[in-house]
Amino acid sequence: MKNVEKYTRGYFMPPVKSLKWTEKEYITEAPIWCSVDLRDGNQALVVPMTLEEKLEYFQLLVKIGFKEIEVGFPAASETEYTFLRTLIEKDLIPDDVTIQVLTQSRDHIIKKTFESLKGAKKAVVHLYNSTSVAQREQVFKKSKEEIIEIAVSGAKLLEKYAAETEGNFQFQYSPESFTGTELEFALEICNSVLDVWKPTADNKVIINLPATVELSMPHVYASQIEYMSDHLNYRENVILSLHPHNDRGSGVADAELGILAGGQRIEGTLFGNGERTGNVDIVTLALNMYSHGVDPKLNFENILEIIEVYERMTKMKVDDRQPYGGKLVFAAFSGSHQDAIAKGMKWREENDCKHWTVPYLMIDPKDIGREYEGDVIRINSQSGKGGIGYLLEQQFGLDLPKEMREEFGYTVKNVSDRQNKELMPEEIHQIFLNEFVNLSKPIEFVNYHFTKHDDYQTVVTVKINEEEQELNGEGNGRLDAISNALRTKLGVNYHNLVYKEHAQELGSESNAVSYVGITDDNGKVFWGCGIDVDIMTSSVKALFSAVNKLTANTHLTSKEGHFITSK
Incomplete structure (x- = not known):
């Protein structure tokens, strides 16, 4: 491809070796889950959800088992403000569910955010500002010190308005575009915010490290997370959260390795909806854990119902090959x-x-x-x-x-x-x-009766070319007697009769099912099946079906009553 030289690796490795995560085999317990379907996912839809749709979707997330749900950016949209107020005023938030709201580091936005939260039993207030080299240089045109000041001033405003607002609030900070930020600077700005909030065991703070744009292979993200986890201030009182996107198609791998590296919380969406290629897919992530015998603490036992609501609310489609949810993911054609x-x-x-x-x-x-x-x-x-x-x-x-x-x-x-x-x-x-099954051409079975002497003797009535005939036969069993009648009286040549039977239970009905295989003079096996309420009749019908398969390329002379090979 042309222009390959214009691209470079825009991520940063930790300044020290951060590879302890490689010694862990698998994830041993579920992280704290936070759904961002109603904010990050909703903003990425061609047609965002209506108030009614968001309410139904919120109820779906609660039913699945999410205990933390980001419900929007209430200061940025009247619809999202109304949605949040509806949840609170109509008491639609269960006591064990915490809502989360997003805010930029600006006074009037933070003020309105807290106004929207009046009456909420518990809420996470999520503060963010962009920290990457590209954002600092191209968008904000600010120095590192100025970017830190934005974060610190926002952290102080959260404290101020939380003190003035009735409610139980937890703080969260995200260095947005973390993956494009120098690791030392990401650590510095997060620690600066933590020094404002001074988290305690009873009042923990969430530090969220988003792969806002996925820039590296998953092992790099894991090393970045481990470095941050090892060097954050107040670490025992910090909940380390991950928010992977899927630009390189590795969002799930980023999350899984990030958890091994110290991540304790995951922000993502159902089926990976979100900006560009989407957020990490929580369905895949959770059921991957489930496949290793780890309870994901989310319930996907009725995934088809979840898909129906998801597709109806978002107007998105779950791809046929989407892990776990797609129509074909369990299908085997081979x-x-x-x-x-x-x-x-x-x-x-x-x-x-x-x-x-x-x-x-x-x-x-x-x-x-x-x-x-x-x-x-x-x-x-x-x-x-x-x-x-x-x-x-x-x-x-x-x-x-x-x-x-x-x-x-x-x-x-x-x-x-x-x-x-x-x-x-x-x-x-x-x-x-x-x-x-129950084949009747060219030889149609009509009925039979048996007598028993030293062996079984039978008279079996058949119909050929609409004419009934009675055939006599004898054998060491009922089916053998009928088989001998067909072979000797009609001249049908076969041997090695194979037989199997079983009951067929369908609802309240029960039939007998018989299978018969016969071998012609060339060694080819022909199979027939008989189904009837009577086991003997099903056996006879199976034999007739096999004989009719064998005689498919023959015809019966009307005068002699024998089969002759067709030209």
Whole structure:
């Protein structure tokens, strides 16, 4: 690509080695979560949410389990001011939920911010100003000392107005554009603010370090966080918060490594909504922890309901490949993947499994309200016998023999290939019924009766070309007797009859299902299935279905009653 020389690395490494986070294997406990959907996320929407939509979204966040929710920038927008007042005046904020509001370091804005908070039981007041080299030089044209003065004066104003306003307030400071700020200067300005507020064990302060623009690989952000965590004043009384954006597509990795490096709190949004490429996706971050056996302290057990509200309120779409939430994230089209999943699920049924280890599935889809049917096994021309057989068994109670699954798998794949589309479960079921079940052409089963002497003797009535015939046969069992009648009286040549049966439970009904495989003189196996309320009748129908499959390329002479190979 052209112009590569115009780009450079605009971040800063810590002045000392900060790599203790590399010694940690995984996140052991959930951070404090703060949703910024209603502020950072909302400001990034093409059409911001209405008051009514924000109220519904707030209730969704509460239901999920967020205990800290940033509700807006009340001094900057009448809509956000009204929204905050509505939450307070209508007592819509649960006692265990803390709201958060954003403010710049300007007297009249801070004053109005505290006015908007009158009557709030508990609130975080979030002060910020930009600190990066680019912002200082290009936007504000101020020295480091002047930038520090903006932050310090804002911190003092927060103390002043908090003292004059009834309520319980916690302070938060963000050096906005932290990732483009020299680490020594970021530390200096944060410590200057902390020296104003002097946090205590009973009155902790939040220092929030935003990757306002993601400038580096995640390990760099982690080292920056560790450096700050190791050198902040009053560290034991500081809650270190992270606010990663996703410009390089690594927001989740930034957050995860940042937590290992000392981060205690995460600001983010559902499904990563936010400016440009968005904020860190809290759904992915939380469920990643869940997949390691760590309780995320957020409830995504009904993720489809959450997606419905999210998409309706934001007019955004959750991508089909979005981790955990997307329509296709658990889907397996590949035959080998489907076979492994089906065998893994079967293994779980047959063994006492404490932990989830099913191939290809990080978590059990059912734990977040997804279903195996339709969500996991998806059928197209790339699918295999294992997945197709698993779908028939799970949704329709049909447990095909292994060899029959292979034949039916090819049948389904050929249909999908010809139609160039994914096949839905009902379509696959219908293909099975049409191609294998209770087949009546060219030989239609009518009825039978048996007598028992040394062996079984039968008279089976069939219909061929609309003409009924009675065929006599005998054998060491009922099905063997009927099979011998078909072979000797009609001249159908096959051997090696394979048989399997099971009950099919569907709702309040129960049918008997039988499968029969027969082998022709060339060694090719033909399968048929019979379904009936009577187990013997289902077996006979399965045999007739298999025989009709075998005779698909033959015709029956009307005079002799024997099958002759067609030209």
